[in-house]
Amino acid sequence: MSSATITDVAQRVGVSVATVSRYLSGFNVRQRDEIENAIHELNYRPSAAARNLKSGRTATVAIVVPDISNPFFAAIASGAEAAAGPDYMVLLVNSGAVREREEKILGQLFGRVDGVILSPLQEDNEGPSFFSKYGLPIVFVDRITADADKFDSVLVDNVKGARLATEHLIALGHEKIAIITGPLHTTPGRLRAEGYTSTLKREKIALQKRYLIESDFTREGGYASMVKLLEDPIPPTAVITGNNLMSIGALEALKEKQIRIPEDISIIGFDDLEFPTLIEPGLTAIFRPWHEQGAEAMRALLARIAAQAAHTELSPQHHMVDVHLIERGSCAPPKGLPARSKG
């Protein structure tokens, strides 16, 4: 019932465990056929736990993300997986955007993986760097922590993306531009807001605090934030949404309130939608290669692991993924919304 061990195989063939072990690692052994048979007959599988323990290597890496339901992170995972090659098993773990879970997961992963690609929940979280004190290679993707300069990272050019979006709207004549951004204690939340505010400043448009809404990267958050903006006595004429899910939520709110795009309001998403052609009008968006960003993170991790194995010094590598603006139909010059009726 319970699984056979290498000893069982060795006994059945009449060789030592060392020989079976050697056979398993690809060395030449005299009774290779007999061993192969015995393995099949006994349904033998090497115990991963025992292997890890002895060798210290796991041939496994993990990707820890805040929300696996977000297609962005699913794509990051796919990209990373594709870049991992056949030698590594890639595990995906969802921290569910709960800080204690993230910390617990990192602890549990320790000793079971050779490295981790992490999208940390908060920039002020010391868990990851604390974690890496144990010598576990770690690469930040999309988000970093405060001391991240000491670690590898693969970020997107958040500031540039937000700048492109803001400039695009300003060029169209908008001045009442709002942004629905992610939590300011996350990297993309903070930097996209920064790109927005710095561009406004440079263009000499006064920042209206009520136009800068800190939300939570969820569809519900995007919906609620857009509703809030629409209820403003002087609603914005254009809105930048800070990630794909919030774009969807915001679009849902607009549709529900029957606000026309782009006639009544312009909207730009940071991150393109997955299926951009199906909705009408198409969402003008800041594009970046999701899959490639994941792949880049995996390459960085494998390089880090290799460096560690070779005891080579390797300074922290910081990769930056470029963005560009894709114009579709969701932006137009402002005409202003009708004045808000009471009730």
Added chain:
Amino acid sequence: MSSATITDVAQRVGVSVATVSRYLSGFNVRQRDEIENAIHELNYRPSAAARNLKSGRTATVAIVVPDISNPFFAAIASGAEAAAGPDYMVLLVNSGAVREREEKILGQLFGRVDGVILSPLQEDNEGPSFFSKYGLPIVFVDRITADADKFDSVLVDNVKGARLATEHLIALGHEKIAIITGPLHTTPGRLRAEGYTSTLKREKIALQKRYLIESDFTREGGYASMVKLLEDPIPPTAVITGNNLMSIGALEALKEKQIRIPEDISIIGFDDLEFPTLIEPGLTAIFRPWHEQGAEAMRALLARIAAQAAHTELSPQHHMVDVHLIERGSCAPPKGLPARSKG
């Protein structure tokens, strides 16, 4: 640099490793404060590998799915995770719809997890049941293998869903009804086709083989299949799409060819879209609770693990998730497509 072991902790405090181990497992020990300090100072983390090896338990379960980019599987994973509770770490592994990968993954997972939730790639795949010979609890979700009656499973009522869709179209007056289904060697592919054909038969509508298109559950497959249907000399007046991604692909094809829904063609999706309100007209769809299906699978797995631990006999449990039809705007009585122009 490298991580401290339980021996280091024990030495620093001046107790035996057994005492430290007991402290870690929650027993009363005299020098608990000293041990706690030493653990912090040394950054000690128990080695998961060593623990596994000795105890045989891993406090970990895995979910193996064909395509993590498919929101359906992401939702299954979320649901399963939510049902797992804090005692288990949940790993997500992507088989990428490659059979050899699936087999390899199951092998690698052996010894690192207490159980697996699997959505197998093919019904004729013996890997999983072979795998379970090792005594590893396994629960099939959404898909099964040929000998699956011996294992737990959580399926959706595929036949009923396809029947509801087909009946709905027939009731509207359609007779030229096509289906774009998944691979017939997968459970949902086969059973959804079966629900479609059996309903046609019962309603005495002759099955047109060219209206039954076997595709591959991808957006690209849905797109290509729809294009193929539209090129038919006598195109169907209604189409059932066999999963969410193929629905999207099919809709993209229709949009590109400027075929109006539902005036020119009616369409029903098996599985609702993630953001159903944003596209126009809304897609009439067969709905099932994704998240709940994942949760059910996890409950089944935990029950199986518990039964195994208690050496209790537990007959295979087969759960069936119900479906219903959600009417939106994508279906109408047939009017026929304009005759196909050459070129």
Added chain:
DNA sequence: AGAATTACTGAGAACGATTGCAGGAGCGTA
């Protein structure tokens, strides 16, 4: 034929934890 080289083999010590067992310290009771 004898020496040197090659190619494989088995014994046994790790890896880092858990756990059964026997024993010792501390306490209460007679």
Added chain:
DNA sequence: TACGCTCCTGCAATCGTTCTCAGTAATTCT
């Protein structure tokens, strides 16, 4: 003081591998 009881402790075996080391058989060289 002597005894028993409880509570904690350390020793050592163990989990299933890998890997070093020394040794043996087979082969080649002189």
